[in-house]
Amino acid sequence: MHASPAHSIGGFRGAVLKYIRVVQWSAAGDSVHLDMLGEDQEIHRFDVGSECAGILAAALASESQKLHLAGKEQQLxxxxxxxxxxxxxxxxxxxxxxxxxxxxxxxxxxxxxxxxxxxxxxxxxxxxxxxxxxxx
Missing domain, CATH: 3.10.450 (Nuclear Transport Factor 2; Chain: A,)
Known part of the structure; x- marks a missing residue:
């Protein structure tokens, strides 16, 4: 999996950016492309290889259950x-x-x-x- 951020935060490439919404997704070749809106209000693209896309989806779903999201708006x-x-x-x-x-x-x-x-x-x-x- 690799990300193509629109820019680095504060010039530091190791900075953590929270993504707040999936804008769109598509598949091409052996990858799933995710365009996500970051807290910086920029759109960032992630390309996830087919060999890890399923487990990534399962891991995200599993871990999100630990966040106690009751009452928060979620994408379905x-x-x-x-x-x-x-x-x-x-x-x-x-x-x-x-x-x-x-x-x-x-x-x-x-x-x-x-x-x-x-x-x-x-x-x-x-x-x-x-x-x-x-x-x-």
């Missing part, structure tokens, strides 16, 4: 479509296809499918008219 992932499949090892998957055609594969242990199905059924019940959402 809205898949354009989804399908089920099995990977080469026979593990069940759900493949979320994002706008632009990028795919986000979610792999599950076979024994966890019952829990996944139960959670999805609960979600279906919670979106029915007159229902209330209960957060665990």
């Amino acid at each position: 992932i809205r898949p354009a479509s989804m399908q089920t499949a099995r990977n080469e090892q026979g593990e069940p998957m759900i493949i979320l296809t994002l706008k632009g055609g990028a795919e986000l594969p979610l792999v599950f242990k076979t024994e966890s499918l019952g829990v996944l199905i139960s959670e999805l059924q609960g979600l279906m019940r919670s979106v029915e008219p007159g229902s209330q959402i209960r957060w665990n």
